[in-house]
Amino acid sequence: EAGVAQSPRYKIIEKRQSVAFWCNPISGHATLYWYQQILGQGPKLLIQFQNNGVVDDSQLPKDRFSAERLKGVDSTLKIQPAKLEDSAVYLCASSLVSSGRRYEQYFGPGTRLTVT
């Protein structure tokens, strides 16, 4: 079974530029998550999708971050304009879902973003 795919793996941009990350979840996984992991910290959830819909985006800085999930499969996360404090690893995860149970989340390798 293929895992969660992410691209690019690394990105270096200057502040105020824009950047986009792509994620392809495990086939059949309805739920997709984007996390931000700053060096030395645990990941923090930015946005959670179930199929096409947003379940939780309460910690997404909406003035500069946006995300979409087309056709309930692939997802893109965009930052525009980037700030120095956005330097982090952006992790995508996916999981199955059912009404009565939570399943394991499977993570991709992440995209390491450096903003200079």
Place this chain on the structure above:
Amino acid sequence: KQEVTQIPAALSVPEGENLVLNCSFTDSAIYNLQWFRQDPGKGLTSLLLIQSSQREQTSGRLNASLDKSSGRSTLYIAASQPGDSATYLCAVDFLWGKLTFGQGTILTVHP
């Protein structure tokens, strides 16, 4: 506020030792708790998932326990090996699959 704390922040042990990593959380109303491993520059690998109705889960040399009433979980690693060196993260599902992570324990197992 729902928070997850991991102690210790770093741990260094000789090969062969049994060790325990600790995780505490502030709200006992959880759906599940998941332990992950993260190698430098890599994503997260799921080690064990404990549903709220369970007390423990085992996989090979790993055993994770859950005590909701006290807000604690432990990850026990038996007969540690240098290949176990990594950062171990505890994550709690408080609501709708949204994981809240601890800051991790950096484990070094030296030969």
